[in-house]
Amino acid sequence: MDAMQTMERLVEQLNQYNYHYYTLDQPLVSDKEYDALYDQLTALEAETGIVLPDSPTGRVGGELLKGFEPHRHLAPLWSLDKAQTEEHLINWNNRVIRLIDDYNSKNPDNPLPSPTYVVELKFDGLTLNLTYTDGKLVQASTRGNGVVGEGILAQVKTIKSVPLTIPYREGTIEVQGEGIMNLSVLAKYNETAAEPLKNARNAAAGALRNLNPRTTAERKLNAYFYNVGYSDNIQFTDHRQMMDFLKDNRFKVNTYIEYFDDFTQVMKALGQIQERRDSLDYLIDGAVIKVTDMRTREVLGYTDKFPRWAIAYKFEAEETTTILESVSWNVGRTGKITPLARVEPVELAGVTVQNCTLNNVGDIERKNLKFALGTRVFIRRSNDVIPEILGKVTDEQDGGEIVFPDTCPACGFPLEQRGAHLFCNNRFDCKPQIVTRITHFASRDAMDIETLSDKTAEQLFEELDIHEPADLYEITFEQLVKLERFGEKKANNLLDAINKSKGRDLASFLYALGIPNTGKSTTKVLADHFRDLKAIMSATEEELMQLPDIGGIVAESIVTFFADPFMQAGIHKMLELGVEAKAPEERSPVKDSFFTGKxxxxxxxxxxxxxxxxxxxxxxxxxxxxxxxxxxxxxxxxxxxxxxxxxxxxxxxxxxxxxxxxxxxxxxx
Missing domain, CATH: 3.40.50.10190 (BRCT domain)
Structure with missing residues (x-):
């Protein structure tokens, strides 16, 4: 009895911690404390041979299943009518108002209220239908055809944001939501996966429709809930009340849910959702607009396919497929060789896409793209950056081979593979490396040498033999005025900007050097802490790792960079030519504030x-x-x-x- 009571207490405690961590995003204890309690529960279960129905140990996935059993939903799961234009949305709303007015004219003693609206995100995952009886999760299924779905209870139990028990224990309810894989989780999974997943939607759907629940557990899925589709004992007056019920019963409800009295506010909200779409850590393909009042929903009813009281507004796709036509290879500032894919032009997220990134040779192999030329591939565009190829549509190696280069495409120097990347080590005479190093050195956040553009850097390399940033400080007026497109004024402007850059502060100088794996914030941390260039150049990895924003990889990059005789010589040359790399000004003492020391x-x-x-x-x-x-x-x-x-x-x-x-x-x- 003591063991059973301890197990019951541990299960309750661990489920409480899971709820706060996975549903509320408000951890109550550290991972170490949680693991200690979990290990204690696991040991007791092994000792007693008893596993309580709502034990968190049941979320790791059980034995391989033989097949999916059909599940008949207690209430239909309806599809939503779709709108892709504002005109379509306005027509839908006008129809809602017309139907309400028609009902009210026939029922003046019991009229419907003026319509109000709720706007929710339309998740791009797999619909879940969960059945709870007397507070216990007894079934979970896919949507299927809306009437019958596939039973996936074992798979859904591995999702830690799905409650295994709920406080509501008065009969049976069915709750609908969406199973998803967060984009950050997908990226982390693909870092070590033998077979990388092509996109988050397929990853979630494939995991939930996998007969091995352990595979589902490995994908660390998430879920958001938005509807009570059936209840034999509870009714709601409006959507807000239903959402409060879901929250009170520990279901994860997305933080974005907005209520509006005016349909023009709905239209404005849709635009705002599209603007923030790229910043979300999960896929959405639109938004859902619903009438909030439940009695109005009942009166409006359904067509053969859709509820009349709701509509989905579809955004332009951020993912599509196209044909991979060719791959070229570009040389960067550090000598890294980056593949650039040319694809058959396709419309995606409002633009015509022709070029896509492939990241590196390791990425090509992991995504099964080595033999993909001429075949159809998935591509995704987000954050207004160049789209990325996610993988082949099929798994067959049925296309032309992407041939990895052995020598630098710019200078012909033999390439070296480091990890997943190819590098050209000819930093002294590889034109793209030198030109981009000089351009970076002169950029606004670095030495801020105005008028020194990419084209000018290329011209200085070709005609004045400028091979490193230090060479800039030896350029003369007589050399510049002899160059094409250089008059006296342009020559003087460039020389003035170069001379002015000598007074740039230490953080800007460090950023200008282009230390691998460091950005502006890291170089500022270095400058503020050491306040001296020589001290930074002689710092050890251990000293560097004591600073915020600097881990082992960054510390190693900094030490390796300053140990390079080529870099040391260039820095000493710049200092001799008048570059100051000034230490930050001493700040006057600050008064204590909320942010002090943070x-x-x-x-x-x-x-x-x-x-x-x-x-x-x-x-x-x-x-x-x-x-x-x-x-x-x-x-x-x-x-x-x-x-x-x-x-x-x-x-x-x-x-x-x-x-x-x-x-x-x-x-x-």
């Missing part, structure tokens, strides 16, 4: 302050602003379209400020 990460778009202004204000209050989220981070400020950094902060349990007004208020306290 390591802060800014992510997303702020509207009241620019990123640089926010950084300056935070540092003036004694905060350290870094560029990446880690266990050393104390606080994350998340603006609009905050993406993976916000997700990681929540995973690590780091405090987040998502209200910009609150952030500005704290800055001024």
């Amino acid at each position: 390591t802060v990460v800014l992510t997303g778009t702020l509207h009241q302050l620019s990123r640089d202004e926010a950084t300056e204000r935070l540092e003036a209050l004694g905060a350290k602003v870094t560029g990446s989220v880690s266990k050393k981070t104390d606080l994350v400020i998340a603006g609009e379209k905050a993406g993976s950094k916000l997700t990681k902060a929540k995973d690590l349990g780091i405090p987040v400020i998502e209200d910009e007004n609150e952030f500005v208020r704290l800055l001024t306290e």
